[in-house]
Amino acid sequence: MAEVEFWYEFGSTYSYPAAMRIERLAADAAVGVRWRPFLLGPIFKAYGWNDSPFNIFATKGRYMWRDLTRICAADGLALKLPPVSFPQNGLKAARLALIGEHDGWTPAFTRAVFAANYAEQKDIANEGTLREILAALTVDADAAFAAANALDNKEALKLQTAEAASRGLFGAPSFTIGDELFWGNDRLEAALAWAQRA
Amino acid sequence: MAEVEFWYEFGSTYSYPAAMRIERLAADAAVGVRWRPFLLGPIFKAYGWNDSPFNIFATKGRYMWRDLTRICAADGLALKLPPVSFPQNGLKAARLALIGEHDGWTPAFTRAVFAANYAEQKDIANEGTLREILAALTVDADAAFAAANALDNKEALKLQTAEAASRGLFGAPSFTIGDELFWGNDRLEAALAWAQRA
Numbered sequence: 001m002a003e004v005e006f007w008y009e010f011g012s013t014y015s016y017p018a019a020m021r022i023e024r025l026a027a028d029a030a031v032g033v034r035w036r037p038f039l040l041g042p043i044f045k046a047y048g049w050n051d052s053p054f055n056i057f058a059t060k061g062r063y064m065w066r067d068l069t070r071i072c073a074a075d076g077l078a079l080k081l082p083p084v085s086f087p088q089n090g091l092k093a094a095r096l097a098l099i100g101e102h103d104g105w106t107p108a109f110t111r112a113v114f115a116a117n118y119a120e121q122k123d124i125a126n127e128g129t130l131r132e133i134l135a136a137l138t139v140d141a142d143a144a145f146a147a148a149n150a151l152d153n154k155e156a157l158k159l160q161t162a163e164a165a166s167r168g169l170f171g172a173p174s175f176t177i178g179d180e181l182f183w184g185n186d187r188l189e190a191a192l193a194w195a196q197r198a
Numbered sequence: 199m200a201e202v203e204f205w206y207e208f209g210s211t212y213s214y215p216a217a218m219r220i221e222r223l224a225a226d227a228a229v230g231v232r233w234r235p236f237l238l239g240p241i242f243k244a245y246g247w248n249d250s251p252f253n254i255f256a257t258k259g260r261y262m263w264r265d266l267t268r269i270c271a272a273d274g275l276a277l278k279l280p281p282v283s284f285p286q287n288g289l290k291a292a293r294l295a296l297i298g299e300h301d302g303w304t305p306a307f308t309r310a311v312f313a314a315n316y317a318e319q320k321d322i323a324n325e326g327t328l329r330e331i332l333a334a335l336t337v338d339a340d341a342a343f344a345a346a347n348a349l350d351n352k353e354a355l356k357l358q359t360a361e362a363a364s365r366g367l368f369g370a371p372s373f374t375i376g377d378e379l380f381w382g383n384d385r386l387e388a389a390l391a392w393a394q395r396a
Contacts, residue, residue: 047255057245060368063379070388170258181261186384190268 002195003032005176007164008110009040010090010097010124012172013068016114017075018185019173023107029192035106037097038164039090039157040172046165071185078119088117089125095148096130098157102147105137112136200393201230203374205362206308207238208288208295208322210370211266214312215273216383217371221305227390233304235295236362237288237355238370244363269383276317286315287323293346294328296355300345303335310334 006022008015026033065081072079082088093113100106112133116122122129127145134141147153164174168181175182175191177198182191204220206213224231263279270277280286291311298304310331314320320327325343332339345351362372366379373380373389375396380389 057368059366063366063368063381066379067381067385168257168261170255170261181264183261183265184384186382187265 001030001032002198003034003177004191004195005034005036007036007038007169007172007174007176009038009172010093010110010113010117011088012040013064013118014071014185015173016079016118017068017071017077018188019110019114020077021075022188025188025192029196031192031195033107035097035101035110036160036164037094037106037110037157038161038169038172039094042161043165043170047170078115080119080121082117082123083121084123084125091125092127092130092148093124095153095157096134096144098160099144099147099153100139103139105139108137109133109139199228199230200396201232201375202389202393203232203234205234205236205367205370205372205374207236207370208291208308208311208315209286210238211262211316212269212383213371214277214316215266215269215275216386217308217312218275219273220386223386223390227394229390229393231305233295233299233308234358234362235292235304235308235355236359236367236370237292240359241363241368245368276313278317278319280315280321281319282321282323289323290325290328290346291322293351293355294332294342296358297342297345297351298337301337303337306335307331307337 004026006018008019022033069079090113097106097110097113100109113124113130116129116133117124124130131141131145134144167176167179169176169183171183173183173185173188175188177191177195180191180194180198182188182194202224204216206217220231267277288311295304295308295311298307311322311328314327314331315322322328329339329343332342365374365377367374367381369381371381371383371386373386375389375393378389378392378396380386380392
């Protein structure tokens, strides 16, 4: 079965609609999805950015929020300004999403974290927020946090981020099919079509 | 009739497919198009960029060319690397495009300049290239250049660029319907749908 790798960062606005719609579109296209959380911070640092592009390029930031508002409205997704201003700290959530692969709860966890951040005005850097999400998925939160914070998982997230950078990723969401890179929620359809043909 | 304003810059890669397809899509949507050439250089300078984003963010620049290649292939448009590396100097062409509004040759001229730059490997900063294009449109090139280089037209292009900045534009192509801004060739369909509803 053809597969697309879905690279996302919990602090990335456009990763939210992508996470909410990718499985439906991928199923329609008969393409599998590999969920790949990573961190944009280290990649942005390489551009000399130590803040969210939303803040650095304020005019563009204002536009992007308006654009995201239109997109979420068209997709029937709730959208509210996160309680914590950009950049968002998605480190804990990303470590959990990575460890969730072993037991298969990464997609549902990811969607719940995006909804908490962008629809429910919850702070996703707060452990309590993440514990509530895990509990709703009937995942043992203590065990999940212990595994997420273990050295090998921290290292695995660093490696995942380094792989993203080495494969030419510079933003999120991104989609890869082998060496073919697609960037942006608005390229999801094209990425799935590419995977079908590949 | 509903109308969309189409803001473009001759040195902007994604403005090329937008210019080539906007009239067909707008006609299908029964939306009029006002062609609005402007300059991105002064707007990028406000971000502290004195070079093309293609060069400043090389990884992203490489991706954008690959993305544009896929888009042009899907649209049946030829695409070749311009003979002059980025940033492109579209000043003369923009002044001509602006003066062409009076006699209605701006759309055809614009498409021909984009084709020269992105498909025919001609230098659009070269007056000879632009004269050939005008001649093919049976426009009096001497008269067009004289009007394009007159002080009032130079000033009009500056005003058009200032209007773009004041209306929140930060890239090209952009589409506006009143205060509603859409950025990117990939937002053309959404902009036309918005104009239809407005």
